[in-house]
Amino acid sequence: MVFKVFFPLCCASAESGLLIGRWIPEQNSVVILAVIHFPLIPGQVKQYLSKMQHATQVQLSVLGSWTNSKEKQSLERFLEDLGTIFSQGPWIQLSRGKGSKFWNCFATWKESSSSDVEEIIVVYYDQRKVMLSQLHPLNKCVVSSDQTAADASKLAAVFDTVAKSKLLFMKDRYDEGPIQLTHWQSEGVEASIIIELLKQVSVPACVLITFLLSLVSGVCKSRALTFWPLSFIWSKLSTCEQLRHRFQHFQIISNEKAAPDQTQLMRKANIFVSLLIDVALGILLMSWLYQKNWTGYLASALVPVADHIAQQLQNLLQWLMGVPAGLKMNRDLDQVLGRFFLYHIHLWISYIHLMSPFIEKILWYVGLSACLGLTVALSILSDIIALLTFHIYCFYVYGARLYCFKIYGLSSLWRLFRGKKWNVLRQRVDSCSYDLDQLFIGTLLFTILLFLLPTTALYYLVFTLLRLLVVLVQGVIHLLVDLINSLPFYSVVLRLCRDYRLASGVKFRVLEQEAGKPLRLLMQINPLTYGRVVQTYRLPTYSCYPKDSWASLCKKLFVGELIYPWKHKEEKQD
Amino acid sequence: MARNILCVRLEHTTRQRWQKVLYKRQSFPDNYVDQSFLEKLRKNVHARKYQYWAVVFESGVVIQQLCSVCVFVVIWWYMDMGLLAPQWLFGAGLISSLIGYVLFDAIDSGIERNQSGQTRWGDLKNSVVFVAFTYGFSPVLKTLTESISTDTIYAMSALMLLGHLIFYDYGANAAIVSSTLSLNMAIFASVCLASRLPRSLHAFIMVTFAIQIFALWPMLQKKLKAQTPHCYMIITLLFALSALMGLLTISIVGTVLFALLLIAISCLCPYCLIRLQLFKDNIHGPWDEAEIKEDLSKFLM
Numbered sequence: 004m005v006f007k008v009f010f011p012l013c014c015a016s017a018e019s020g021l022l023i024g025r026w027i028p029e030q031n032s033v034v035i036l037a038v039i040h041f042p043l044i045p046g047q048v049k050q051y052l053s054k055m056q057h058a059t060q061v062q063l064s065v066l067g068s069w070t071n072s073k074e075k076q077s078l079e080r081f082l083e084d085l086g087t088i089f090s091q092g093p094w095i096q097l098s099r100g101k102g103s104k105f106w107n108c109f110a111t112w113k114e115s116s117s118s119d120v121e122e123i124i125v126v127y128y129d130q131r132k133v134m135l136s137q138l139h140p141l142n143k144c145v146v147s148s149d150q151t152a153a154d155a156s157k158l159a160a161v162f163d164t165v166a167k168s169k170l171l172f173m174k175d176r177y178d179e180g181p182i183q184l185t186h187w188q189s190e191g192v193e194a195s196i197i198i199e200l201l202k203q204v205s206v207p208a209c210v211l212i213t214f215l216l217s218l219v220s221g222v223c224k225s226r227a228l229t230f231w232p233l234s235f236i237w238s239k240l241s242t243c244e245q246l247r248h249r250f251q252h253f254q255i256i257s258n259e260k261a262a263p264d265q266t267q268l269m270r271k272a273n274i275f276v277s278l279l280i281d282v283a284l285g286i287l288l289m290s291w292l293y294q295k296n297w298t299g300y301l302a303s304a305l306v307p308v309a310d311h312i313a314q315q316l317q318n319l320l321q322w323l324m325g326v327p328a329g330l331k332m333n334r335d336l337d338q339v340l341g342r343f344f345l346y347h348i349h350l351w352i353s354y355i356h357l358m359s360p361f362i363e364k365i366l367w368y369v370g371l372s373a374c375l376g377l378t379v380a381l382s383i384l385s386d387i388i389a390l391l392t393f394h395i396y397c398f399y400v401y402g403a404r405l406y407c408f409k410i411y412g413l414s415s416l417w418r419l420f421r422g423k424k425w426n427v428l429r430q431r432v433d434s435c436s437y438d439l440d441q442l443f444i445g446t447l448l449f450t451i452l453l454f455l456l457p458t459t460a461l462y463y464l465v466f467t468l469l470r471l472l473v474v475l476v477q478g479v480i481h482l483l484v485d486l487i488n489s490l491p492f493y494s495v496v497l498r499l500c501r502d503y504r505l506a507s508g509v510k511f512r513v514l515e516q517e518a519g520k521p522l523r524l525l526m527q528i529n530p531l532t533y534g535r536v537v538q539t540y541r542l543p544t545y546s547c548y549p550k551d552s553w554a555s556l557c558k559k560l561f562v563g564e565l566i567y568p569w570k571h572k573e574e575k576q577d
Numbered sequence: 578m579a580r581n582i583l584c585v586r587l588e589h590t591t592r593q594r595w596q597k598v599l600y601k602r603q604s605f606p607d608n609y610v611d612q613s614f615l616e617k618l619r620k621n622v623h624a625r626k627y628q629y630w631a632v633v634f635e636s637g638v639v640i641q642q643l644c645s646v647c648v649f650v651v652i653w654w655y656m657d658m659g660l661l662a663p664q665w666l667f668g669a670g671l672i673s674s675l676i677g678y679v680l681f682d683a684i685d686s687g688i689e690r691n692q693s694g695q696t697r698w699g700d701l702k703n704s705v706v707f708v709a710f711t712y713g714f715s716p717v718l719k720t721l722t723e724s725i726s727t728d729t730i731y732a733m734s735a736l737m738l739l740g741h742l743i744f745y746d747y748g749a750n751a752a753i754v755s756s757t758l759s760l761n762m763a764i765f766a767s768v769c770l771a772s773r774l775p776r777s778l779h780a781f782i783m784v785t786f787a788i789q790i791f792a793l794w795p796m797l798q799k800k801l802k803a804q805t806p807h808c809y810m811i812i813t814l815l816f817a818l819s820a821l822m823g824l825l826t827i828s829i830v831g832t833v834l835f836a837l838l839l840i841a842i843s844c845l846c847p848y849c850l851i852r853l854q855l856f857k858d859n860i861h862g863p864w865d866e867a868e869i870k871e872d873l874s875k876f877l878m
Contacts, residue, residue, distance in 0.1 A: 333724060440706045
């Protein structure tokens, strides 16, 4: 049996005294938390321990004695006697030799039954780091066997013990009491005063923000803004989605109740930092926009660009109305479709020219929204793109509807052609006897649809490609917004600067090893990898990820079902 | 062989008779049979004795359908060449349809009409639907295949007409027969061919004619064959002759080949069938026969 003693590094220079800590019998190990210096009265120590135990919820007990070499060596008898007063489990006698690197360690048991000779390992740990660090259990897939899982739970017990005994650790040096402990923590008191002040200030600020938010949400939920056409438009605009998302973030942050656990705390901090960074980037963008009147420049460039796109589309349609790529299409249908789409473009251009005097003003005001954050500005950009390419969307819808109609018609008429029909109740194809007139009209329509299909399919193909291009651009913007929304900045920075705070495990370094003396190990904390940090603390976002795969997307494209970017935003980027 | 001897010996020793039952435990191996087993053997149970002229009469359906296709193609050729005015064809089709309609009821003096519950009003509605739809779609049909090569259209029509002949319901009880598919293929072919004609009126008349010859004419034929077989024979002969005459004005070689085909189907094929019937050797007995009951229609999906 190996007997492990976890010993805090800061106690190595302590004066002689009693070791207090927790005895974990299942693991056969002892976690030492503090040293009580020697002039002591056993009754007071017991009282103090029971008080501490009540406050920290940790099974504290006196575990042994600690002898620093500066003291006289004549105490051995006395130390053994102490064991009879306080012992509950093992009694450890740790002593540090003068000038020697090696420590002596003896463990004796009250019950002689379990006193088989054991090997003792002394593990040093940095109490402050272990207390502050958050141990992340391994993923399910990483845990390969029960053994590693058991090890992880043992480690978790040690970490838990240390983290709970914060009260023993955070002692002021000048706190005079009947019991003298090794620990004190007086560094950074000034900063903690500021933090305390901030905490005090933040409560009324939170209350104010909550009040404002409830006011805003009340306005948003009012009936004037939620009747049918408006609510439909709100749900389609990505700016509204983003604003709603940010609104929820504000609600989470301004909640004056303290976060119940570490995860919630991290989540709050992440949201806060992400919000700050977002707004900072937005203000940077805004300052750049208004510094050299970029909005005016953009506005003047927008109309020619729209004209150019329309011209390109007209050329494309002219090409389609001829003999595109040498394909032989039905001339009459081709002409009809081409003229229909050309008229649409004409309408669109007149609309843009009607709008052109106001575009600069609109852009100027839209630019102001960047102070709400970069993500909001990006969402508005995405919406503007959607509005400016509305004609392409219309073409796509017309083409897809026509194509879809043809495909469905052809599939059902093909069944009629073979003398079958689709049985809805049984979900299968049954044979059916049709009348003569049904057969005749069905076949006539089938022939006509079949010969007209290539023309429609070509128009559908071209407009679908255009649509996919627009969706791709929008998808990139949304991906960027999603990145800013979901990246846990606070956790990443924490991992960068205080890597012990996010622990994934520990590693042991051998300090000294010599026969007859206990093995001494130094426990160091393994920080979490960046990938796992992002994975663990990723903030949830509103954009629903697509459930259908590439195959189903292709099938939808083939059948001619409409593909909406706001439902399957990231589909094109994966 | 050794096992049989053993079984025979077993039979002798135990004095048990083998019985062809499964519910008793017998002292014979599972695959044992005795001499009485082959007594049940029968040969050519379902073989039928055909009369030559009866078979020739039955082959009239095939002749009729071949001639229908031939007449349709010939008429289309006339229209395409401009030798036949569409009005004439329409008039002739109308008159023959009316005669056929009267005949259709006159043959069985309206018994079937009463049984099926088909009304004059329904017939009128059907014919109006045919004419109206065909007339309405004829401009579309005219320009439908403009950009497609003529050879493609010909090949497609030929395939469709061949399919029509293959899937037609000649009265055989086979899985491949599908009168719906056959009719649809014929209409498809007629629409393809009609789209090559010079004007939309031509297309309209052509498709109407296709309905008459592919949908209505076989119905009348079936009734004629059932009620007045002699009349049916004469009509078949006349129809075949008129088809041959029409083909003669286009190509002599084609006529000769088509005539040979008709003769082969109506005279040579029945003779072959009867001769080959003699070689039939089909055994039936008290065993489970392996029958192939494959549904061919699922290959046609």
